[in-house]
Amino acid sequence: QSVVTQPPSLSAAPGQKVTISCSGTSSDIGNNYVAWYQQLPGTAPKLLISENNKRASGIPDRFSGSKSGTSATLGITGLQTGDEADYYCGTWDSNLRAAVFGGGTKLTVL
Amino acid sequence: EVHLGESGGGLVQPGGSLRLSCAASGFTFNFYAMSWVRQAPGKGLEWVAGLSGGGGTTYYTDSVKGRFTISRNNSRNMMYLQMDSLRAEDTAVYYCARVPNAGFFPLFDSWGQGIVVTVST
Numbered sequence: 508q509s510v511v512t513q514p515p516s517l518s519a520a521p522g523q524k525v526t527i528s529c530s531g532t533s534s535d536i537g538n539n540y541v542a543w544y545q546q547l548p549g550t551a552p553k554l555l556i557s558e559n560n561k562r563a564s565g566i567p568d569r570f571s572g573s574k575s576g577t578s579a580t581l582g583i584t585g586l587q588t589g590d591e592a593d594y595y596c597g598t599w600d601s602n603l604r605a606a607v608f609g610g611g612t613k614l615t616v617l
Numbered sequence: 618e619v620h621l622g623e624s625g626g627g628l629v630q631p632g633g634s635l636r637l638s639c640a641a642s643g644f645t646f647n648f649y650a651m652s653w654v655r656q657a658p659g660k661g662l663e664w665v666a667g668l669s670g671g672g673g674t675t676y677y678t679d680s681v682k683g684r685f686t687i688s689r690n691n692s693r694n695m696m697y698l699q700m701d702s703l704r705a706e707d708t709a710v711y712y713c714a715r716v717p718n719a720g721f722f723p724l725f726d727s728w729g730q731g732i733v734v735t736v737s738t
Binding site for chain 2: 539540542544546551552553554557558563564593595597598599603604605606607608609610611
């Protein structure tokens, strides 16, 4: 069973920078692209980052993605209260032949 | 404008069946792979199933293999999820989602609003 791991929660002050990690293995993140999503309460997820580091259409450059080995990271700079949401990474698991999401990270902007 | 809309959710007893539908508009449907993603109450996202633009290739998460069937009707711009032998743990909001051109699972650039499925007595 694939387990892609994210920290359950993070908090930071407005204006600061935060990084959200996504840790996997060679069968998932290590050999496949990673996507990142933002989910505001009560809404469908929204694509932020595709193919490890490509910002989706309309996403500000405050959001960035990177990948190294079996881990990926979402960075958000200049935090705003509107960034308070759940964030998910997702990738393909080559062994399971299935897509997998991380458990999600709840970001609080205090 | 791309639009995805789910229907067919509701309350069903354990062991029962339900068929979800996803109506697509605003794009050339048969060009795009599609998927179903679910979210149990208070939980994270879980990819359920996906299929290619032509519908000939399908993928499932282990927990639904043999119980759920994903399909599409490209002439009607519709995708379906036939859910049989439903269990309490299948209770969730179910989203349909589109994979962009040259994309991959679970890269989804458009999502429906979601439909609630409740499995309970």
